[in-house]
Amino acid sequence: MGKLFSKENGEVFKSPLNLNNPIAVQVLGICSALAVTSQLKPAIVMGLSVTVITAFSNVIISLIRKTIPNRIRIIVQLVVVAALVTIVSNILKAYVYDVSVQLSVYVGLIITNCILMGRLEAFAMMNGPWESFLDGIANGLGYAIILVIVGFVRELLGFGSIFGFQIIPDSWLLDNGGGYLHNGMMTMPAMALILLACVIWAHRAYNKDKIQ
Amino acid sequence: MGLRKFLDKIKPSFQEGGKLHAFRSVFDGFETFMYVPNDTAKAKGAHIHDAIDSKRIMSFVVIALTPALLFGMWNVGHWHYIANGEQDPAFWSSFFYGLAAVLPKIVVSYLVGLGIEFTVAQWKNEEIHEGFLVSGILIPMIVPINCPLWIIAIATAFAVIFAKEVFGGTGMNIFNVALVTRAFLFFSxxxxxSGDKVWVNQNYMDCITGVSGNVDSYTAATPLGQIAAGDPVSTSFMDTITGVMPGSIGETSVIAIALGACLLLVTGVASWKTMLSVFVGGALMAFIFKDKVTDNFEWYEHLTVGGFCFGAVFMATDPVTSARTECGKWIYGFLIGVMAVIIRVLNPGYPEGMMLAILLMNVFAPLIDYCVVQSNINKRAKRAIKVKED
Incomplete structure (x- = not known):
């Protein structure tokens, strides 16, 4: 592999963003995608947290991959992920407390996110640190993209706002003399599942020949 | 007949190579709706041959719904005049007011639903499915009169796309399309x-754009709403039978629904087993919970208020989403009745449980069928082994 930005590494970076997207194609990490996307801000914070944790756990595991005894590798991976999750969780609490309250347990539950274990097992255990880092970043971003799309639609239709800024003015609401109503189901996880299905649908329809 | 001649005359332009070929499925849809198609399946194989096709079955359901719909229109007008201070509104003016208030909802529901169906059929190069004929009339009947039109349009589109077309269209849906529409409205x-302002239409514009919660308008709660709020029920048992009470447009009158039920049973479109067992299940559960209700409400009134009758007659018997085995129909209907009353009595959030009960049992219908079929297979297998051993 040698070069930092070789063609293979470009492919490692690009494929999770589109044709091998962790949510849209591998259908991993759905639970958190449903839980945290009712507004855009927590969705982005969650996406970034997963990106950071995936990237660095990939690097750490990749560095020590040759010294890990095969039979206890899952435990070692979990310890690394748990340590990183704790760090990220504390950073969130320190700097963006309101978002961390909104995300509540879902930051802690990143430990159980299938994307992480999947990347560690499938990629970091057999590739060098730099490739693993790229792979982690790309998978995290691939996850984040879907979260942002779903979060954007849910916040716009469910609350009438983007990033907390009111896009649909209050005077449009039925109670204030207008005719509009926010869609309450958009704020529930059930609708996130349907939106997610729509994203997957659109993605597969667009890339019909490229996804098996 | 003139219509037949006209259809024959314009038919060529819709066939392959004709200039209106793009609208072929629309033409087919109308032609088969007006006339039973001439070409039927060959008299070979294991198909069951019957003169009645699914368009004719759907028409029967629509006819059966008419009494409830007409009564609902009159009821809307009746309450409109009472809300505006008239003691004894005239019959015909009540009816015509209700007609004018309900008609926009019917038009919107059909326009959106059939629009999507026609588009999908054209796009997939299929025949137009007739399933929306019934759903389109059911949807306006199970919403409150003050439900805004644009919301009905969105909910109808959602239900037709996500409850029906993604599963493969008419006959393939897991959930009753009209109930999915209502569930979408209910949760979105x-x-x-719900509430006490949506059931009575005081100003005409309210049935187009909805009624604002801040405006000081006429309030009238349904019996179930009063139970949920812990108030004594103000509707008498007789009124819940005749249907002169606030409620969703088509659901209030037990008598009108019973007329429709008779037609469905006589023509054999709906299963009497499902219908009866819903009432049995509901009555049993209501009797068990008879100490848990408010004043002026006897346990058997559970069967006459809210959407219980309407759901039992027109929703639970939907041949596509209900259980198909004969024994399964008993179980399916019974559990709907049981669940509906449990949700009403025990769940503080939802005053009405019929919609949720039917949707829940829609999910279980295939499982019930599977169990019934399997148990029959096992029984026969055992019998065969026994015969062999003897």
């Missing part, structure tokens, strides 16, 4: 579906 826009 709860303020237009």
């Amino acid at each position: 826009y709860p303020s237009t579906m």
Whole structure:
């Protein structure tokens, strides 16, 4: 592999963003995608947290991959992920407390996110640190993209706002003399599942020949 | 006949190579709706041959719904005049007011639903499915009169796409399309579906754009709403039978629904087993919970208030989403009745449980069928082994 930005590494970076997207194609990490996307801000914070944790756990595991005894590798991976999750969780609490309250347990539950274990097992255990880092970043971003799309639609239709800024003015609401109503189901996880299905649908329809 | 001649005359332009070929499925849809198609399946194989096709079955359901719909229109007008201070509104003016108030809802529901169906059929190069004929009339009947039109349009589109077309169209849906529409409305826009301002239309514009929660308008709670709020029920048992009470447009009158039920049973479109067992299950559960209700409400009134009758007659018997085995129909209907009353009595959030009960049992219908079929297979297998051993 040698070069930092070789063609293979470009492919490692690009494929999770589109044709091998962790949510849209591998259908991993759905639970958190449903839980945290009712507004855009927590969705982005969650996406970034997963990106950071995936990237660095990939690097750490990749560095020590040759010294890990095969039979206890899952435990070692979990310890690394748990340590990183704790760090990220504390950073969130320190700097963006309101978002961390909104995300509540879902930051802690990143430990159980299938994307992480999947990347560690499938990629970091057999590739060098730099490739693993790229792979982690790309998978995290691939996850984040879907979260942002779903979060954007849910916040716009469910609350009438983007990033907390009111896009649909209050005077449009039925109670204030207008005719509009926010869609309450958009704020529930059930609708996130349907939106997610729509994203997957659109993605597969667009890339019909490229996804098996 | 003139219509037949006209259809024959314009038919060529819709066939392969004709200039209106793009609208072929629309033409087919109308032609088979007006006339039974001439070409039927060959008299070979294991198909069951019957003169009645699914368009004719759907028409029967629509006819059966008419009494409830007409009564609902009159009821809307009746309450409109009472809300505006008239003691004894005239019959015909009540009816015509209700007609004018309900008609926009019917038009919107059919326009959106059939629009999507026609588009999908054209796009997939298929025949137009007739399933929306019934759903389109059911949807306006199970919403409150003050539900805004644009919301009905969105909910109808959602239900037709996500409850029906993604599963493969008419006959393939797991959930009853009209009930999915109502569930979407109920969870997305709860303020237009419950409360005490949505049931009576005081100003005409309210039935187009919805009624604002801040405006000081006429309030009337349904019996179930009063139970949920812990108030004594103000509707008498006789009124719940005749249907002169606030409620969703088509659901209030037990008598009108019973007329429709008779037609469905006589023509054999709906299963009497499902219908009866819903009432049995509901009555049993209501009797068990008879100490848990408010004043002026006897346990058997559970069967006459809210959407219980309407759901039992027109929703639970939907041949596509209900259980198909004969024994399964008993279980399916019984559990709907049981669940509906349990939700009403025990769940503080939802005053009405019929919609949720039917949707829940829609999910279980295939499982019930599977169990019934399997148990029959096992029984026969055992019998065969026994015969062999003897």
